[in-house]
Amino acid sequence: MQETTINHARLAEVDLNLLVALDAISSSGGVTKAASKLRINQSSLSHQLGRLRELFGDELFVRNGAGMSPTPRGATIVKTASEILRHIDRDLLNAIAFSPAETNRVFKLGIPDYLESVLVPPLARFCLEAAPHARLELHSLEHQKATDMLDRGEIDVAVGNVSEGGLVHKRKVLFDDNYVCLHSLALLEKVPSITFETYFELPHVAVDLKEKACRLVDDTLEQKKLSRKIVVSTPHAHALPALLESLAAIATVPRLFGRSAAKAHGLAVSPLPFPVAPFQISVVWHASSHVDPGMIWFRGAIADVARSLP
Missing domain, CATH: 3.40.190.10 (Periplasmic binding protein-like II)
Structure with a gap:
């Protein structure tokens, strides 16, 4: 099959930051929260949204109560943009050699609150010592929503009594509990x-x-x-x-x-x-991050801490 020729001149006219803004507005449900997530002021993000609307010839988002919802075309564009950004983040940026001591990555962990009180304190101590510039971001987890949260990129790893999952999910048992x-x-x-x-x-x-x-x-x-x-x-x-x-x-x-x-x-x-x-506590992740050096280290840290629990 003949490969599609990339139009480099046309791509050079597109600011990648616009796709980042598009994804942030979609995931946050509005400009205010998205601007906070991107650490820019609201007027700057509104300007970027205006450029996006001009670029695609569509409103992309419309007001829905207190937030914003994508238009039909906006939803299609957001889905494609999110996939592109995920590939850039996981396949390109993470291909750089990973050093725990130097990384400033945010590791997003989904975990139920009862396990949070058991596993997170020793995990946080381990991460602070081994990766002092990284950040551990915790998300409340329900087992029914674990794989959906992984698929949407809301979390990098889920820990809990999670056994289901499809071909795009990986799982490793940490320990049995009763x-x-x-x-x-x-x-x-x-x-x-x-x-x-x-x-x-x-x-x-x-x-x-x-x-x-x-x-x-x-x-x-x-x-x-x-x-x-x-x-x-x-x-x-x-x-x-x-x-x-x-x-x-x-x-x-x-x-x-x-x-x-x-x-x-x-x-x-x-x-x-x-x-x-008894029931099993497992660590679960999306297959797209399986060979990510940073995620391999993070999953290993979780497993090491789990083995040390009394």
């Missing part, structure tokens, strides 16, 4: 141990970890036609310690999170009084 009971030390003065009977007698604080593994306990109980007496439910794992300190209740949480919370907040951990299948 469940324990987290509660206050004072509770043991009322209940000597968490037995099968006391587990169902005690009130529970439930946390929705936004992970499919969080259904393992309830699914196991439903099969036995049993249920917990839930008095408080929260989507925030970090709210558990304060709740458990003030309530004579228990929470069923992943083992690593339970141990970390118990150590940090003076709580106690007891074994779950019935068997539940």
Whole structure:
């Protein structure tokens, strides 16, 4: 097949920064947020948008409430521009030899909040020491949205109970986890141990970890036609310690999170009084970054930190 000849003269007239501006406006939903992301003033970005509209002969974006939405042609152009920029970023710029000590890259990690409190502190210390000029950017992660976030370039790596993915996703298991009971030390003065009977007698604080593994306990109980007496439910794992300190209740949480919370907040951990299948915590990434030297280093750092967890 004959290759299409590149019109270098025409391409030389196009400012690559315009494509960057186009992608930023699309991903941010408006000029104000996009200007902040690009670290330029709003008037400069508005001027670039005007040049883009003149270049393509289309409005590209129209106002939609408080934000902006792409026109049909704008959406097509944005999709193509985003692919071009991703190739430039990952295939050209990242082909430069990677040095952790010198890099100023931003590493975008998607992670659920309960794992954030366990994995991120040692990971941040490692990155600060090995790559002092880099930045670790955290994004809240739900397992159902992990691969979509990777596909859109919102995150570089996802860590969690993520097993699904297509041919464009890579996955490596970091460790197996299971469940324990987290509660206050004072509770043991009322209940000597968490037995099968006391587990169902005690009130529970439930946390929705936004992970499919969080259904393992309830699914196991439903099969036995049993249920917990839930008095408080929260989507925030970090709210558990304060709740458990003030309530004579228990929470069923992943083992690593339970141990970390118990150590940090003076709580106690007891074994779950019935068997539940363990679940895997994995690191997942887009295949387009598989051979990126910086991403190889970052994924290796995550794996090293995960291996060091108690």
